[in-house]
Amino acid sequence: MPTIVFEASALGPAVTAEAGAGRLIDVCDDARASIVFSCRDARCATCRVEIVEGEQLLDPPARGELELLERLGAPPRLRLACQAVLRAGPGLVRLRAVTGPEG
Template sequence: MPTVVFEASALGPAVSAEAGAGRLIDVCDDARAPVVFSCRDARCATCRVEVVEGEQHLEPPTRGERDRLERLGAPPRLRLACQAVLRAGPGLVRLRGVIDGDG
């Protein structure tokens, strides 16, 4: 199981969680991570996270996620937590929640 670490930000304190394979948004929800979200299906794009470390432990973004992030002008290191999927197996994923205007 990967360990997911959410760095402290203006959104809240640092938290970490052990996670199995699955959507990153579910880990955010369970861990009460400092990540804003509402729709859970990429319509609002508020759940942007910066992948600081461990990108290899996430499945590549789908075309829909890439399209949404490109429309926002987001840099490649940003992902949508509602679309990002953790891979099974050990590892460390370090993330930072993004506030509008951060990226």
């Protein structure tokens, strides 16, 4: 079971959670992490997160997520929390909320 660390940001304090396999946005909800989101289906990009550590514990981006991130010119370390899927197994994933237009 991965440990997910949401780093402190302008939106709120750091939060740590244990998570099973599944969508990262569900972990955000359960842990009450300060990640902003709206649509939950790769349309708005408000839930962008920077993967600081543990990228190997996430499935590669699916087509919809990848297309939106490419349109935004986002660097490879950015993902959409509503689309990123955690893999089962031990490890650490550290995330940072992206709160502005920069990536």
